Amino acid sequence: MYGEPMTRFPWHLSSRLRIGGCAIICALAAGCATTQPYDYGNFRAHRPRSILILPPLNESTAVEGTYGYLSTVSQPVAELGYYVFPVEVVDQFLKDNGMPTAGEMHQVPLNKVLEITGADAVLFVTLEKYGSQYNVLSSTTIVRVHARLVDTRTQTLLWEGHGEAQQGSSNGSGGLLGAAIAAAISQAINSKTDQAHNVSRLANANMFAAQSRGLPHGPYSPDYNKDP
């Protein structure tokens, strides 16, 4: 869930590993520091209060990605302090009004969205990768998204972000046969619970909370206007 720790440092590991872990954290932090900060000029000029999130354009090979992703994106945006329109109601409403697919929804004129819903901005998400790759001994689930927040009144691009997350499952112990069985079991579990749906939440966290490139806080957040 959003807001919970994503990584916990394994304190039981040997001190050499611990030092190595610290080095990795430092390397990550240093890597972040060199990222070009986002230009929030357009964002600050419009400051949206409400965001309408459309079902994502799905460029992955997994058809279930569209709604597997859509059901993970309200929470991070609303918790940043925005009014987020009810995604399923909006989806049904657009379907009832002659837009059966995300592709058609993404073509809807922004002035029409403003007139019908009153939304200040629309979040257009593209799902670039969504799904699991299975190897003999392990599987990796990857979700990669790209999002554009566009002002409905002026059609200005207010913010743009990328996010990616991976989750692997593997088993190094128990010999080759044991590992193969473990991979088969985790494969069965993965396909049942739609691992990528869960990884979507991590990809969203990486995108919306990206260091100096994230989506700024909205009016319902106690941190509103405190962003860079």
Added chain:
Amino acid sequence: MRRRVALAVGTLLFTGCATRHGLYAWGSYEELIYSSYEAPGKIPPESEVDILEQDYQKARAASRALPPGWHAHLGYLYYQLGKPAEARREFETEKAQFPESAVFMNRLLANVR
């Protein structure tokens, strides 16, 4: 020294997470959306309404706000179940809690007779 730094980093990570309280009580809202698309009909609208009403009671008991869109979503379910009075009540609640929803809620209210 190294140990102390590692400890400090760990403490920071943990306290940072522990004190972070979300703005809203999400309950089952997003997982219900997920299941309604992933396995349509698996949870009938009546059960979905029951689950959401239980989430509502829990949020009230904990004095926590429900997320944006939540009441509108519940209202839409009531509308689908042919319960216009309940649907109207939820759309009006959404509008009162979040004025940003007024244009869309008025449009939905106009369709509920």
